[in-house]
Amino acid sequence: MLEKLSDLDSRWMYLALVIVLVIPIIKPIGMSISVNKDLTQRMYDFIEGLPSGSLIMFDLASSASSDTEITPMIYAVMEHMAKKGHKLLVAGQWSSGLTFWSPLIDERAKEYGWVYGVDYVNIGFKAGGTATWRAIGQDFWKGAMEVDINGTPFRELPLMSKVRKLDAETIDLIVIYESGSPGMETWITYFPTVPLCKGSVAAEISSSVRYIPTGQLKGLIPGMRGAAEYEKLVDRPGIATQLMDAQSLSHILVVLLIALGNVVYFGSKKRSAHGR
Incomplete structure (x- = not known):
């Protein structure tokens, strides 16, 4: 699982970012x-x-x-x-x-x-x-x-x-x-x-x-x-609410990606150490 995540194409991350930016523009969430x-x-x-x-x-x-x-x-x-x-x-x-x-x-x-x-x-x-x-x-x-x-x-x-x-x-x-x-x-x-x-x-x-x-x-x-x-x-709710929703969701996504990146990094490092 960790190997698949470490090899994940970065374009999927950009796609996820586009999705979380577009959804609030189409329909305000009102966070x-x-x-x-x-x-x-x-x-x-x-x-x-x-x-x-x-x-x-x-x-x-x-x-x-x-x-x-x-x-x-x-x-x-x-x-x-x-x-x-x-x-x-x-x-x-x-x-x-x-x-x-x-x-x-x-x-x-x-x-x-x-x-x-x-x-x-x-x-x-x-x-x-x-x-x-x-x-x-x-x-x-x-x-x-x-x-x-x-x-x-x-x-x-x-x-x-x-x-x-x-x-x-x-x-x-x-x-x-x-x-x-x-x-x-x-x-x-x-x-x-x-x-x-x-x-x-x-x-x-x-x-x-x-x-x-x-x-x-x-x-x-x-x-x-x-x-x-x-x-x-x-x-x-109007355009300001939509844009603030988009900003908030993008921030959440970035935090999750950073956390996931750290999990993959340390998991891979641990596996490499055990492999020795």
Whole structure:
């Protein structure tokens, strides 16, 4: 038996790895995962505590290269918003973020039966950086050129009748999905009274967690694992759960193969010693 295992073609091991990676992608297993109480749970609790009909603004400060981490975060938070009956305002400090995620948000909004202009609005990318956002803070309509991403006047969108300033009385929460700069510093510096949460790619987590104890961030989704945690909280496993399942199973397989390799090695060594 040990001789057969020692002569096992390595391609069988690669095949086993492919299988354990593919199975969770086809059907999520939902392996046990603990929720980070200091980051993910805080964000969930804050949104959960908002009264129904609250207005949440997404800032898509990222690009398509962060799709694997950011997209499941957006979907999980939208799922939470749909269950709570919150309204959505989509914006973005990065034009590339709006270009990539706007169609995905529209697709998910249709699933929830959201009516554009009533339940959610996408104002599009507004050039000008910080100066533009400060102008929007004073007079939302004027600063945003009074049109949405499609060129539709704000006056034709019922939801926008309530959005005249970018302040805590108008926006109940800003959720920024960030993978670089410009990012959350815009909100922390110029809009400190508006509650802020963040969906962060793994590379940005360490620079973000320091804002949690100060209250400048109400919560944080930390990378792919955080997205899987949020999917667990809203009880809708998605791509993050699938990828975390695949990662966990691959780790288990590697450990088993290492253990098996050691058994074969020491068994063969023992047999060789007896053969002498």
